[in-house]
Structures are given as structure tokens and as C-alpha cells.
Amino acid sequence: MGTRTTMSGLPFMLAHDMISRFVQPKKGEQVLILADSESEQDFVDAFAAACNEYGAEVNILMEPPTFLEEGERHLSGLALAAMRECDIYIPLVGTTFYAIHQIEVSQFLHDKDRPKQMRMFIPGARHAAGLRGDGLTFTLEALRKHDYRVVKEWGRKFCAFLNPGREIRVTSEAGTNLLASIEGIDCFRPHGAFALEPGESGLIPDGETAGGPVEFTAEGVIAIDGPIAYIAPKPALSQPVKVTVKKGRVVDIQGGEEAAALTKLLASHENGEVLAEISLGTNPYLEHTGVINISDKRILGTMHVAFGDNLHQIYPYGSVRCSIHVDCLLLKPSCWVDDLQLLKDGAPVV
DSSP: OOBOOSOTHHHHHHHHHHIIIIIOOOTTOEEEEEEOTTSBHHHHHHHHHHHHTTTOEEEEEEOOOGGGSSSOOOOOHHHHHHHHHOSEEEEOOSSOTHHHHSHHHHHHHHOTTSSOOOEEEEOSTTTTTTSSHHHHHHHHHHHHHOOHHHHHHHHHHHHHHHTTOSEEEEEOTTSOEEEEEOTTTOOOEEEBSOOOSTTOEEESSOOEEEOOOOTTOOEEEEEEOSOBTTTBOSSSOSSOEEEEEETTEEEEEESSHHHHHHHHHHHTSTTTTBEEEEEEEOBTTOOOOSOTTTTGGGBTTOEEEEEEOOTTTTTTSOOOOOSOEEEEEESSOEEEETTEEEEETTEEOO
């Protein structure tokens, strides 16, 4: 059984607020809430109650926690079977990356040929494991201060240029000079808080246009001057980490102790050296914290790249399986799609 927060009224108020603003279930829709022993049980109950008020049919499934395994475990067949039939998926699983990034989750969200496309809502950072302590405070701040209609509009605006584009170019004063194809994959998606329509994915806090590049097309240098997942949780590095990419794979990394750590991390995982993602932040309300996966990569005007697994980021076109996905932040990039400039030194120009 999961843990319970001491503020028993707060989960119910938060859940009802988020469901009414960002999800709005319809009568008879099937809702899957996925939990584990590290989930805040009061929040599990609260989100179930909030969906029930709309006449939705709620099912709660408890997954085994990842820490029982040597590494992160994939979702169970039972969870995937339930997800295949649901209309709304709410992951409250605190211990597994795969609750969101497993390839089947992308299939159920984005495969338009399926009889039923689900939508997904993630109530708090790290798959709602953040709904306690500082993470809960951060979620409350986001709900009070972020206008997610603005975040969504930035995402839609960037996607309107990215998805029909042929190539993306990124530069920066720190030394980035990267070119990659984005032609024909139509994979960039605006991630915000809203999960109102099939295929939408909402998160609190959120704000990014995530996708591309076409596999093995990226060429150039990436100068990472912000946080690096798993390695460097700092708002800015003392020295940029310069990553040289040829045919979509890392061939050289320079730049001090962080560079050495990144080299070791990517080399220790098969396909870790593949450039898997190029994305733009779309949330103007976030500030740098040094936590790239929760806040920093979503700040409007930043960009991030990632190395390793790409199955989720460019579904259905990704083919690179890897046990890691390493996000790396570019603080003040300039970005072009074909001949149109989207960002100039970290400021939007469209």
C-alpha cells in the first residue's frame, strides 16, 4: 500500500482542480490510474474520485516498484493490456521511467490507426512521485503561476514550423553548430498541461516541443552549457561540454570532468552515443533550478538534446533502443527551420 500525505484535504482539492482544468473526462470513459508502493495513496484516491465525478469509469492498478529489480523494470503485461483499452491514462507510479516512455505508451497515444487513442495526464514531476515535499510545493507553484494556455500556444507555434520543415539548424555563442534533417517524420508534439483530446499528453509542470531529428542525419558540434541529466545538476556549467556528432552519433566529447562523466555514461550503454532528440522549451514561467528533467529543459528560449533511446521521442519513426535517455541543456541557442529563425540567443523571434 502506498504512503499517505498528512494533508488529507489537499490531494482532493488538487486532483479536482487539475482534472477539471486539464482533463475533463466524459461520462463512460475508461480511466486507468497506475500506482505502486511508492505512490501517495491519498492522491491515487483523489484522482479516482475526481474522475468519478464526471461519470468516468476508473480502474486503479498497482505495479511492482522498480527498486525490486536491478534496474528499471518495464511495465507489466497486465498494465499494458489495461492501457490498450483505456481512454485516459494517469501514471502515479513513482519508481519507473517506463510508465511514460515505454514504446507501447507512445503507440497507445500516437497511433492514429488504432481504434482507440488514449490521452495521458501526469499530475506531478517524475510521474507524480513529486507530489510530496519540495515536489508538491513546486507543483502548487506551477498551478498558481503558469498560464498553460500560453504554454500550449508556444508549443503549437513551434510545431507549425517544425513539422513541415526539412532541416533544423542550431547555433550558440557557446560553440554549438548543429544541422540535422527533420524532413518527413512529422513527430514534433506540443507538450503542455492539457490532455483534453485523444493523443494529447499533459504534465504539471510542462512546456516543450519535443521531437526529431531523423535518425543518423545530425552533423556538427553541440556545446552543452546547462544541466546534464544524471551528471551535472547545475543551472550552468563552469565550462561547456562540446560534443561532436557525425551521422547522428557522438564521436568526441571535450570539456573537463562533466565531459569525462558523459563520455563514460554514453559508452556504458549500447546506443548511448546516438543523438535521439532535439527539442525546444515553451514555458515562460519556469526558472532555472538545475533539475533538467523537471524544469530547466522546459523554459521558453532554451533547447535540449538527448542521447540514447529515441523510441518515444520520434514515434513511430524511432528504432534506437537504449536503456538511457540523457537530456542536455543549451541555455541561449539560436535555431532555424530551413530559412526561418525561431530563436535568437535564447529569445523567440516568431
